[in-house]
Amino acid sequence: MEAAVDYLTNHFQGVFDALKIAVLTFLYNMQLFMEWIPWWVVILTVFLLGWRLVRLTAGITFAALLFLIGTFGYWDMMMYTMAIVLTSVVISLLLGIPVGILLAYSKKTEAVVKPLLDAMQTMPSFVYLIPAIMLFGLGKVSALFATVIYAIPPVIRLTNLAIREVSKDMIEAALSFGSSRRQLLRKVQIPQALPTIMAGINQTTMMALAMVVIASLVGAKGLGMEVLISINRVDINQGFEAGLSIVIMAIIIDRLTQGIANRYNYKKE
Amino acid sequence: MSGIIKIENVTKIFGPHPTSVLEKIQAGASKSDILNETGHTVGVYDVSFEVNRGEIFVIMGLSGSGKSTLIRCLNLLNQPTEGRILIDGEDIVRYSGKELQRFRQNKVAMVFQHFGILTHRTVEENVVYGLEVKGIPKEERKQTARETLATVGLEGWEEKMPGELSGGMLQRVGLARALANDPDILLMDEPFSALDPLIRREMQQELLDIQSKLKKTIVFITHDINEAFKLGDRVAVMKDGQVIQTGTPDEILNEPADPYIEDFVKDIDRSKVLKAVQVMSKSLAAVSLSEGVQAAVKEMESRKLTNMFVVDDDQKLQGVVTIDDAIRAREENKDLPEIVHQDYFTAKPEEILQELIPKAAESPFPVAVTDETEKLLGVVRQTSILAGLT
Ligand SMILES: Nc1ncnc2c1ncn2[C@@H]1O[C@H](COP(=O)(O)OP(=O)(O)OP(=O)(O)O)[C@@H](O)[C@H]1O
Numbered sequence: 001m002e003a004a005v006d007y008l009t010n011h012f013q014g015v016f017d018a019l020k021i022a023v024l025t026f027l028y029n030m031q032l033f034m035e036w037i038p039w040w041v042v043i044l045t046v047f048l049l050g051w052r053l054v055r056l057t058a059g060i061t062f063a064a065l066l067f068l069i070g071t072f073g074y075w076d077m078m079m080y081t082m083a084i085v086l087t088s089v090v091i092s093l094l095l096g097i098p099v100g101i102l103l104a105y106s107k108k109t110e111a112v113v114k115p116l117l118d119a120m121q122t123m124p125s126f127v128y129l130i131p132a133i134m135l136f137g138l139g140k141v142s143a144l145f146a147t148v149i150y151a152i153p154p155v156i157r158l159t160n161l162a163i164r165e166v167s168k169d170m171i172e173a174a175l176s177f178g179s180s181r182r183q184l185l186r187k188v189q190i191p192q193a194l195p196t197i198m199a200g201i202n203q204t205t206m207m208a209l210a211m212v213v214i215a216s217l218v219g220a221k222g223l224g225m226e227v228l229i230s231i232n233r234v235d236i237n238q239g240f241e242a243g244l245s246i247v248i249m250a251i252i253i254d255r256l257t258q259g260i261a262n263r264y265n266y267k268k269e
Numbered sequence: 270m271s272g273i274i275k276i277e278n279v280t281k282i283f284g285p286h287p288t289s290v291l292e293k294i295q296a297g298a299s300k301s302d303i304l305n306e307t308g309h310t311v312g313v314y315d316v317s318f319e320v321n322r323g324e325i326f327v328i329m330g331l332s333g334s335g336k337s338t339l340i341r342c343l344n345l346l347n348q349p350t351e352g353r354i355l356i357d358g359e360d361i362v363r364y365s366g367k368e369l370q371r372f373r374q375n376k377v378a379m380v381f382q383h384f385g386i387l388t389h390r391t392v393e394e395n396v397v398y399g400l401e402v403k404g405i406p407k408e409e410r411k412q413t414a415r416e417t418l419a420t421v422g423l424e425g426w427e428e429k430m431p432g433e434l435s436g437g438m439l440q441r442v443g444l445a446r447a448l449a450n451d452p453d454i455l456l457m458d459e460p461f462s463a464l465d466p467l468i469r470r471e472m473q474q475e476l477l478d479i480q481s482k483l484k485k486t487i488v489f490i491t492h493d494i495n496e497a498f499k500l501g502d503r504v505a506v507m508k509d510g511q512v513i514q515t516g517t518p519d520e521i522l523n524e525p526a527d528p529y530i531e532d533f534v535k536d537i538d539r540s541k542v543l544k545a546v547q548v549m550s551k552s553l554a555a556v557s558l559s560e561g562v563q564a565a566v567k568e569m570e571s572r573k574l575t576n577m578f579v580v581d582d583d584q585k586l587q588g589v590v591t592i593d594d595a596i597r598a599r600e601e602n603k604d605l606p607e608i609v610h611q612d613y614f615t616a617k618p619e620e621i622l623q624e625l626i627p628k629a630a631e632s633p634f635p636v637a638v639t640d641e642t643e644k645l646l647g648v649v650r651q652t653s654i655l656a657g658l659t
């Protein structure tokens with residue numbers, strides 16, 4: 001393991017640096033945006049989304065819960081955490097969906113990658129922090145890296161599954177009209193797979209949130225860090241409030257992404 | 270009439286090494302022997318036939334006889350293990366990927382037993398799928414979709430999702446999707462088998478109506494002999510992966526080539542197969558208006574008829590006269606138009622006997638067979654219906 005990391009750092013330092021810069025720039029802009037956006041806009045948006053995607057009472061509840069986080073004094077922390085979560089989710093999807101599609105197309109690749117995914121999911125999450133620090137040093141990038149690795153398996157898995165499960169009848173119909181492979185993928189397989197992929201996105205987001213909290217160990221600020229600090233100080237009150245804020249975020253994100261997933265669930269034949 | 274589709278010695282074997290099994294079959298091994306010894310399934314073996322431009326060619330056979338395997342070779346959803354498939358003289362088996370795509374986009378379209386409708390697209394988006402793949406501009410697609418949906422009786426359903434449609438409607442969408450592409454050849458693999466009997470008959474009739482306008486070449490699969498004979502200009506019967514008889518419905522009905530086919534034919538309800546045009550008498554028992562009452566009486570007497578149809582000079586049907594009326598009219602110096610009756614029934618030439626029987630039973634007059642322009646083509650008497658049924 002160590003040798004491998006050494007090899008990587010020695011030979012691909014340039015690549016890692018470039019990656020680091022790209023990711024940091026993205027994260028930085030995300031953070032700027034999160035800081036810039038006024039609190040009432042966030043609450044209003046979440047209310048509207050909750051209303052439209054789930055139901056009116058859900059919208060009201062979500063808004064009230066967010067307000068509660070504000071009263072704890074954790075608004076900025078929450079937005080900061082959200083920036084890291086969103087960034088890692090975006091990276092996870094950019095990597096995970098194409099990989100999932102690739103697996104669906106090739107039995108061999110699937111045979112190699114699947115055990116890897118299993119291993120990734122059974123390992124305790126903080127294990128990813130070690131190679132992350134070795135490659136990127138302490139800080140946000142390591143936190144992001146570890147989060148992406150931890151959160152990416154569900155979206156890969158479910159994309160793969162979803163594409164494989166698209167009905168043969170539809171695929172044959174599309175082929176019989178002379179679709180190219182790309183057209184088949186774009187016009188049939190991906191749209192058909194979307195509801196399941198959405199479920200994968202939901203899981204990935206939830207796992208990213210869980211991991212971001214742990215990733216505060218390697219120096220990502222945010223709500224996780226607050227929990228950590230209060231544990232060290234044995235400050236039960238502060239720890240409770242920070243923990244509750246994380247739970248609230250989790251609930252809201254979960255319901256909203258599920259709501260989106262349900263939207264895509266047109267009736268199957 | 271020319272063969273638009275020519276199938277020459279096509280064989281399709283399923284399994285890991287299909288070509289390795291060819292010799293065994295040529296040596297005369299049976300399907301089940303091959304399956305037991307090598308694990309390969311013989312789907313179709315050494316099939317040859319031609320399909321003429323503009324005809325409905327029906328392939329009929331029991332479940333597992335290889336019908337689907339064969340029709341799927343015609344757009345290469347199945348790659349034949351051996352043999353040639355010439356379409357407009359080109360061997361499609363040799364097509365490259367790009368050529369095959371172009372062929373599927375332009376020449377053939379398929380209608381599937383289980384519809385194959387894309388559930389994430391609206392009805393209209395389904396219908397234009399083939400056009401979209403071909404890169405036809407959006408406006409034109411919309412236009413075509415509207416026209417084709419009207420053809421299959423689904424105008425106004427453009428924006429609906431497939432989940433809201435019944436099976437019969439879904440298959441109309443499937444048919445519209447195929448027609449929208451304006452292919453030369455329509456491949457239909459048991460398109461109506463999943464529908465209940467009433468809807469099924471409706472769809473069969475509609476297919477015939479559409480075909481009489483569009484004159485496509487249609488290859489149609491069914492395991493129902495009544496459907497085969499109703500729709501088919503010619504029918505091929507398949508058994509164990511081979512075609513054992515090809516012919517018009519009449520030929521197969523009257524001279525079944527094999528006990529297997531005899532069994533099939535036994536099942537058939539002749540009243541559902543025989544058409545008006547097949548039982549009508551064409552020796553025109555009709556008198557024209559210009560010939561007058563005198564001629565009518567003479568004609569009926571000489572033929573020993575009690576009634577007779579009256580036409581104008583263009584053979585258009587005007588009514589029916591009885592011999593009693595005609596004799597009286599001759600004495601009273603009346604003319605034909607004053608004594609014609611209008612309470613007779615007409616039928617289209619392709620109407621089946623089953624539909625003629627109630628008409629014949631209700632009216633004292635024979636049933637007049639006419640074309641779209643009301644021209645009299647022939648006459649079906651009560652006795653000819655009985656003769657046809659036995
Ligand atoms: N993809 C396949 N792989 C292996 N065997 C197949 C495949 N497709 C068809 N077969 C076999 O080929 C034979 C002919 O099947 P086919 O589907 O052509 O019959 P069919 O006449 O269409 O029957 P049905 O009326 O049930 O649709 C069957 O024994 C079937 O099991």
Ligand SMILES: [Mg+2]
Nearest residue numbers: 336337338459
């Ligand atoms: Mg079949």
